[in-house]
Amino acid sequence: MTKLAKKFEELECWKEARNLVKLVYQATQEQPFSKDFGLKEQIQRASVSVMANAAEGFNSFSRIEFVRFLRIALRSSTEVQSHLYVALDVGYLGQENFNRIKQQSEKCSNFIKAFIKYLKGLLKNALFVILAKAGIQ
Numbered sequence: 416m417t418k419l420a421k422k423f424e425e426l427e428c429w430k431e432a433r434n435l436v437k438l439v440y441q442a443t444q445e446q447p448f449s450k451d452f453g454l455k456e457q458i459q460r461a462s463v464s465v466m467a468n469a470a471e472g473f474n475s476f477s478r479i480e481f482v483r484f485l486r487i488a489l490r491s492s493t494e495v496q497s498h499l500y501v502a503l504d505v506g507y508l509g510q511e512n513f514n515r516i517k518q519q520s521e522k523c524s525n526f527i528k529a530f531i532k533y534l535k536g537l538l539k540n541a542l543f544v545i546l547a548k549a550g551i552q
Contacts, residue, residue, distance in 0.1 A: 423473035428526040432466035432488070435523050438516045439495065448507035458498040464491035465523055478534050485531050492524045 420426050439462040442448060443455045465488045472484025499517050502508040508516075 420473070423470040426469055426473060426530070428485070428488070428523060428530050429466060429469040429473075431519070431523045431526050432462070432469055432492075435492070435495065435516070435519045436462045436466055438519055442502070442508060442512055442516060445507075448502060451505075451507065454498060454501060454507070458495060458502070461491045461494040461498060462520075464488065465495070465520075465527075469527070478537060482531055482534050485527050485534070489524055489527045489531070492520050492527065495520045 423429055436459075439458055443459060448455060468484045468488035468491065472481040472488070475481040475484060496517055499508065499513055499520070503510070503513045
């Protein structure tokens with residue numbers, strides 16, 4: 416049986432996003448990455464957006480709204496991955512560091528996708544219950 420989260424800090428996707436933020440901030444503190452203010456700030460914002468949207472969605476008033484926030488988090492995770500390629504291509508990241516951060520971003524994406532699927536399943540089941548109670552099949 417799955418334990419329901421009582422606070423956003425218990426969400427696995429949020430925990431993984433927090434790890435992603437740590438990796439991104441560590442990487443962007445190193446030179447020459449730290450000197451490219453535009454790319455540094457963009458990838459930092461995108462990583463924080465993954466974490467923040469999972470948290471913000473948790474306190475939504477509906478599962479539909481929660482899914483909407485999770486989709487934003489998923490897109491932000493993809494944005495991080497795209498920025499990582501820029502950082503690799505211009506020599507700000509070595510291949511090993513690139514791989515570590517990209518794998519963490521992909522892990523976040525996978526947790527978010529699974530959670531969206533779970534929430535959509537709950538929505539579908541709730542709709543069937545409502546229709547059954549109304550006598551609609």
